[in-house]
Amino acid sequence: MNVPFAFILAAGLMRLSAMPEIPIDFNRVLPETIAGWTKSGPPALYTPANLSKYIDGGAELYLSYNFKGASAIKYKDASDMEIAVDIFEMGSAADAFGVFAHSRETIDAAVGQGSEYAAGLLTFWKDRYYVSILAYPETPAKKDIVLKLGKTIAGAIPQEGALPPILALLPVENLIPESVKYFHHYIWLNSFYFLSNENVLDIADDTPAALGKYRLGSTNAFLLLVRYPEEARAEAAAAKFRRMVLGGAADDAVPLKEGRWSGLARRGGRLGIVFNAPDAAAVRKILASIKD
C-alpha cells in the first residue's frame, strides 16, 4: 500500500504531541531529475514492522533508537546505476543523533547538524531525522549530486534538534569529540570497550547513556554515564558492576588487567564508570570532572 510518507509522519506526530506540525513531504522536496539521474518511482515507505524487509539485519539499530518511519527514494541513471536516498524519522532529535553518532568517525557539519561523507556515502542528522545517501561506486560527479541532495533535504527540515542532555555531563578535557555516543539499549554498551554481553547496568529506554573516549597520553580511557530515573536503580546497577566486573572491590578505582584501571562513582541517579585508565589517579580525575 502506497501510504504517503507525510501521512506516516503526521500520524506519528499526532501520537507524540497535541501540537500540530506540518509534515515534510521529502519526495516533493527532492527534484525529479538531477544531472542525468531520475527518480525511479514513488518512495518506498517503511514502518517499524517492516523495516527489516528493507535493511535486513540492520533494522535493529534503528529500532533501538525509537524508529518511527522511513522513506526510500531511488535515483537511476541511463545505465541503471542507483543513488539511494533513505530518510529515517526517529523518536526524537536525541535518537537521530544517537543513530548518526553510532558509526561516525569524524566531526563535520557540512550537511545538517552533523554529517559524514566517505566513499560515496553521506550520512547526516538534523532534528529528528537521520539521512543516508549512498552512491556506489563513488565518482566525483556522483559525490556532487549526493551532497546537493543532502543539502536539499537538510534545508527542508525547518529546525534543529537538541542534543541528548546527558552529553552535557561529559567532561570536555581530553575528550575526543567524534567518539561521543548516545544510547538507551544495552547492546551498544560495548562500543569502545568490551564489558559484557549481558545488561549488567540495567540500561533501558528510560536510562539515557553516553559514552566518550579520552586521550590520556598514549592511552585511551572511556567514560560511561548512565542516568537512572530512580537512585535505587543506579545503586543496584553500581553494586552489580562492582560484583561482576570489579570483583567485589569497594574502592572507587580498581586495577583490572594489563595495568588498566576502572572505577565508578554514583551521584544520585547518575552513574559514571571509567574504563581502561592508566592509573587510579586518572580514574578519579575523570570521575570528579563529571558535570552536574
Add this chain to the structure above:
Amino acid sequence: MRSRHSISRRQFIKSASAAALAAPLLLAEQDKPAGAPSGKSKVILMRDLKVMDENGVPRLPVVQEMLDAGITALTGRPDPQSAWKTLIKPNDIVGLKNNRWPYLRTTAEVEGALKKRILEAGVKEANFAIDDLGVLQNPIFQKATALINARPMRSHHWAGVGGLIKNYIMFIPEPISIHGDSCADLASIWDLPLLKGKTRLNVLVMFTPQFHSFGPHSFNPKYVWKYHGLMMGFDPVAVDATGLRVIEAIRRDFFAEDRPLNPPAKHIAVADTKYHLGTADPDKIELVKIGYDKDSFV
C-alpha cells in the same frame, strides 16, 4: 602502528566472548565435526593475490585453484575429484546456500567452481540448486540430502559479524525472530530437521571482507579489506571463529586501536558453548595456510 600479526587467545575470547563474564568458552566434551579425527577442527585458509582483477572481479580459474587446493588439504585426498567424492555421493540432492547481499556476494565464481566439482562427483544437474532468500520454497533445498554453505564474511550491525553460522538464517520463516540478544542463538537453526547433519562443507569468502558497518545498508567501500582469501572447513564454528580473528585484527590495524565489534559476535561462541555445533577455541582449531601469507592476521 599496531601489530599486523596474530592475536592472542585471550584477545579472541574477549572479542567472541559471549559467554559473558562468567561462563567458560568451551565445554569439556564437544561434538566432533566430521573430518576432524585428530580432535581438532581443521580450517584451511587459501590466499592468492591474483584472485581478483583490477576491478575487484574474481578470476574463476584462480578461484578454482584455491578451492581445489583447499579441499585436498581438508580431506587429505590427492586430487579435488577424489576429495569431493568423500563429501558428495552421485545420488545426493545438493543445495548450495549462498548469500546475495548486493554489496558483498558469495560471487558467481565461487558458486561456479563449487558446482563444477559437485557435478563431477556425479550429482545430476537437476538435483543441484543455488539459493539464498528462497531456500524454504526451493524444491531442491526442501529435499536436499547434502548442503554446501558458502558466503562472504562481513561485519553486521546486530550479529557482530555475518558468516557461515548466520548464513542459515533464511531457513526459518521469520528470520527476525532469531534477532534477539544480538542473534546469539543462530546456531539453533542448524538443529532443524531440514538442516541437521546435512552440511558437507563450509566456505567463507574472504576476498574483500567488510570489517566495519556504516550507514543503513551497513556498507561502505572504505571498510572492506583486500584479503584475497577463502576459508574452508567442516566445522562452521571453527571457520567463523577464524574469520572473526581476521576481522578483529583488520579493525585493530585500520583504526590503530583495539576497537571491538559492536555488538560482539556473541553467536559464534554461543554456537560452541550452548549448541555444540563446533569449536570456537583457537587451541582446538588446526589452521592450515595455503598460498600468500603476508598480513594474514592469523
